[in-house]
Amino acid sequence: MTPAIRLVAIDIDGTLLNSQFRIAQADLEALRRAHTSGIEVMLVTGRRHTFALPMAEQLGFDLWLISSNGAVTRSFSGETFHRDLLPLGTCRNLCAAMRDFRGNMVITFDKDTKGALVLERMDELTTSIQRWLEKNIQYIDFVVPIEDALVADPVQAMFCGTIDRMREALTQLQTSGLMQHATILRTEYPLRDLTIVDVLNRDCSKGHAVARWSAHRGIAREQVMAIGDNYNDIEMLAFAGLPFIMENASEELKSRGWPVTLSNDECGVAAAIDRVLNFSDVAAESIALAPAFQREK
Secondary structure, eight states: OOOSOOEEEEOIIIIISOTTSOOOHHHHHHHHHHHHTTOEEEEEOSSOHHHHHHHHHHHOSOOEEEEGGGTEEEETTSOEEEEOOOOHHHHHHHHHHTGGGGGGEEEEOSOSSTTSEEESOOHHHHHHHHHHHHHTGGGEEEOSSGGGGOSSOOSEEEEEEOHHHHHHHHHHHHTTTOTTTEEEEEEEEGGGTEEEEEEEETTOSHHHHHHHHHHHHTOOGGGEEEEEOSGGGHHHHHHOSEEEEOTTSOHHHHTTOOOBOOOTTTTHHHHHHHHHHHOHHHHHHHHHHSOHHHHHO
C-alpha cells in the first residue's frame, strides 16, 4: 500500500540525537524502514550542512538536508536546491545594532573552508558552546571588526550565550528595527543554560524550506510528517500535516496541542515513525486533532 505519509522531516539536536549526542540504533532502524517503505526522509537542522553530514551518513541511504534553519537545502552529495542568504546590508546593520554582543556573535558563510565561521573573539562563546567550537575550529576565522568579513552575503548570523544573556540580546533585536528585514529564531537548552539566537533572511525558516521542498516534490502538506523539540522547529511543525513533538521539549511547546512522542533518550523518533507506519488510523486521528490555526496556516 502507498503510505499516507510521503515525507518525514526530522530535526537533529534534541530530537534525533540523544543526550549523549548519538543516534540510537532503534531510531536508525526506524528511519531505514521508512525509507525502504517509500517515504522520503529529510534531516532539517539548525546546523550547517557540513556539520550535519555525519548524522546523515549514519542513516546509510541518500537523502536531502535542510540546514541552517532553512537557509540551505542541499543533497548529501552536495547538490544545491535552494539558498536563502542574509543580505549584506541587513547583516551590516545587525552588527552595528548588536555591538554589545560581539563576544556572542558568529557569522556563517556557505563554504567548506576556513572562514565559514567568522568571530571577533571567542571568550564569551567558549563558556557556552565549547564542544561546538572544538569540532569546528578548522572552519573558524577571526576578523576584527567582524564587518570586514562581509564581502558576500552570509547564510546567517548567530548569537550564543546563557539564557539570561540571550534574553538581553533578543530584547536588543526587538528594539533595533531589524525584525521587519530578518527572521529571528531561538533554540533553547535549559539543562545546559544555553540559548542560540539565529538571524536569517526575512521569511527564512525550517517551515518555509520544508514547504518549498514539498511543493517541488509534489507532496501535499497532509502527507508531511515532522518531528522536533525546540522553538526553531515551530514553523516546520505548524506546516506539517502530522507533527510530533518530543517529550523532552519545553512544557510551553508541548502545550500547543501537537501529538507528543517519547523523549530523545527513549527513541522518540522511532516511536513516532513506527506509530505512523503501523497504525495509519492513528496518524489520521492525530491530523484531525491538530490545532485549527495549524491546519489553516
